[in-house]
Structure formats: C-alpha cells, structure tokens
Amino acid sequence: MAQAYWSSVFTSSAADLWAVIRQFNGLPDWHPAIQSSELVEGDSASAPGAVRVLTGTDNSIYRERLVGLDDARRALTYEIIDSPLPVRGYRSTLQVWPIADTGGAFLTWHALFDAADGHTPEQAAAAITEGAYAPAIAALHQAVR
Template identity: 40%
Template sequence: MAHVYVSDVIDAPAEKVWAFTRDYNGHGDWHPIIEKSEIEEGRPSDQVGCVRAFTVSDGGFLRERLIAFSDTDRTFTYTILESPMPIENYVATWRVTPITEGDRSFVEWWADFDVSPEDEADIRERVGRNTFAAGIRAIADRVG
C-alpha cells in the first residue's frame, strides 16, 4: 500500500481555514486543477455518504464519496469511487489543526492506496505535489 502525506502552515486561524475548506465540494472554487465539481443527487456537501463528481484540467473524471466528517476535529475523509488513475482502495483525509502561537493553521492531507510498482512514482507525484501541495498553497493564497 502506498502512502502520500503533505503538510503545511497557513497564516490564518484554523477556524477561518476550516470554514473555507469544510465544503467537501468547494475544491472546484479554489483548487487549480479542478474544472467543475458537483454533489450528486443534490445532497449536502457535509453529509457523510455524499458523492462529488468532478473533472480535472487534463480531462479526467473522478467520483469520490465522503466517508467521515467532523466540524469538531476539523477533518474529513473520502474514498475514490471512479478515477482514470491506476489506483485502488484510495482513502484520503484532510485535517486543519490550530497553531496557537501566531494564530496560524497546520494543515495535513494524506492518502493511502494500492498502486502497481511501475505506476507508484507517477501517482505519488500526481497526488502529493499536483493535488495535495498545490491545493494547500491555493487555500493559503485565498485565506492567508
């Protein structure tokens, strides 16, 4: 099983960062590679079980199900249902933690998934740098 983990500090309070990112479908508004995203069946985007369907800038289409959500812990977890990437059993978590000194936020985004050895380096780059790190920097630019 592969593991990708990215963390960073955002110069904004955790409450502000969480308020901006808690919308499971909000990535279409801030992530640089998301072209269009919608929640299927009109369900609320913070309801466990909802599915977001979206396209990315390279034309890929993905569907992801929200499997855990907590305003108290400022975290959500999701799994990929459909993806053009050669992966299986993908589960990812987003978490925002307050940094009390300086009123900043420590953000983490990680995923575990199965991938063949020949695809692992490419998928780690796509998930880690192109998705997670790029997304965190885009959030920092918007809320910081």
Template identity: 45%
Template sequence: MPRAYASGVVPASADTVWSHIRDFNGLPSWLPAITASELTEGGSGAEVGAVRRLTLGDGGIVVERLLELNDAERRYTYEFVENPFGARRYVCTLRVAPVTAGGEAFVEWWSEFDADAADEKRLTDFFADGVYAGGIAALRDHFAAA
C-alpha cells in the same frame, strides 16, 4: 500500501481555513486543478455518503464519496469511487489544526491507496506534490492575499 502526504502552514486561523474548505462540493473554489464539482448523491455535501463528481483541468473525471466529516477535529475523509489514475482502494484525509503560537493553521492532507508496483512512486509523487501540496499552496496564497 503507498502513502502520499503533504502539509503546510496557512496564514489564517484554523476555523477560518476549515470554513473555507469544509464544503465537500467546494473544491473548485480553492483547488486550481479542479474546474467543476457536482454532487450526485447527498444534496448538501455535508452528509457522510455524499458523492461528488469532479472535473479536472484536463477534462478527466474523478468520483469521490465522503466517508467522514468531523467539524470538531476539522477533518474529512473520502474515497475514490472512480478515477483515471490507476489507484485502487484510495482513502484520503484532509485536516486543519491550529498553530497555537501564531494563530495560523496547519493543514495536512494524506492518502493511502493500492496501485500496480510500477505506478506506486509516480502516483505517490503526483498526489503528494501535485494535488495536496498544490492545494495547500493555493490556500496559503489565498489567505496571504486576503
């Protein structure tokens, strides 16, 4: 089972970063690749079981279900319901932890999924470098400008 992973330091407190990314329906506010998000189940976006329908910049659609929301540990876990990438059994976690030495945040984002063997490396690189590292860089840029 492939594992895609990215991490980085964001120049804001863990609580500040968490409050910015916590909303399961809020990806378009901080992840450049997402142009729209609509909750199709779970009205507040903070309920386990909530389902969001994401529109990608190229018009593709991804549907995801929230599996866990843990404010104490500043993390949420979700799964693909539908995706255009060819990934199966995709489960993903986004977590924010404090960097105690400087008051910054350590953000890590990872997934495990199944895919055809010929697609594993391409998808691992796409998720890790394109989606997760790109999202963490966007957070870093957002808070550096603030």
C-alpha cells in the same frame, strides 16, 4: 499499501481554513486543477455518503465519496470511487490544527492507497503529492488569507 502526505502552515486561523476545507463540494474554489464539482448522490454535501463528480481543467472526471466530516476535529475524509489517477482503494483525510502561539493553522493531507496496475507505489505517491496536493495547497494559501 502506499501513502501520500503533504502539510503546510497557514497564517489564517484554523476556523477560517476549516470553513473552506469542510466544503466537500467546494474544491473548485481553491484547487487549480478542478474546474467544477457536482453533488450527484446524497442530500447534503456535508453528510457522509455524499458523492461528488469533479471535472478537471483537462476535462478528466473524478468520482469521490465523503466518508466523514468531523467539525470538532476539523477533519474531512473522502475516498476515490473512480479517477484517472494511478491509485486503487484511495482514502484520504484533510485535517486542520490550530497553532497556539501564532493564531495560524496547520493543514495535513494524508492518504493510503494501492498503486494501480502498471505503476509502482512510488509513482502513485508522486502523482498524488506532486500532481495534486502540492499545487492545491499552494493555491489554498491564496484563497484563504
């Protein structure tokens, strides 16, 4: 099993950062590679089982399911149902932690998955961390101030 991990320190409060992260259908608001998101299953974008269809800026399509949303822990877990990424069995958690001495926040984004056929675990992890996580978190810094 492979994994991907990225983290970052934010000057905004944990509450402000969490208000953005917890919006399962809000990825186009801050992820530079996602142009639209449509909720296609579930009654609410905050209820486990909700499915979103994301359209990338390159017109790629991603189907993802919300597995859990925990406001007390500030954690959102989702899984990829179908995507062009070189992964299978992908499950990921974004979690926001308060930083006591600065009033800022610490964000972690961690995933476990298998590499898709024809790809090594290292290639799959690089596609996730370098192709998705790093640019998304850089843009998130601009969206949350």
